[in-house]
Amino acid sequence: MQPRCRRIRRALTGRLPERQPMIYGIGTDICDIRRIRASVGRHGERFAQKILGEAELAIWQQRSARWPERGLRYLATRFSAKESFSKAIGLGMHTPMTWRHCEILNLASGKPSIVLHGELKTWFEGQGLTAHVTVTDETDYAATFCVVEKL
Secondary structure, three states: OOHHHHHHHHHHHOOOOOOOOEEEEEEEEEEEHHHHHHHHHHHOHHHHHHHOOHHHHHHHHHHHHHOHHHHHHHHHHHHHHHHHHHHHOOOOOOOOOOOOOEEEEEOOOOOEEEEEOHHHHHHHHHOOEEEEEEEEEOOOEEEEEEEEEEO
């Protein structure tokens, strides 16, 4: 906002405009569920343990026990969401971004949210960032979109 506009706004309202968040980064990813199925077939639960945080792993185990295909879809959406988040923050899969320091968990409403741990959480909060993520899956693909804002 131009200085003149600020003076006018202050004169009219008695206060300056509030700072609005700005987009820091955007990331998207499409994951082939068949590739996740092949990785789980080759490496078993170790693959999920490498990708998922503790809370995600417990959910994956429950879903896989009841319906294996649902477990694969869950794993694929989490893999894809972490990829899109890493793109949105501009780090890729480099420190402090790690698979297990980033969890995609659902709120009570069902909305997916990003929960960070360790060095990644410290770095993210230090940058003054907040993130929004959406996930979806269809027969063969999982897709995610992530927007990171700087407050």
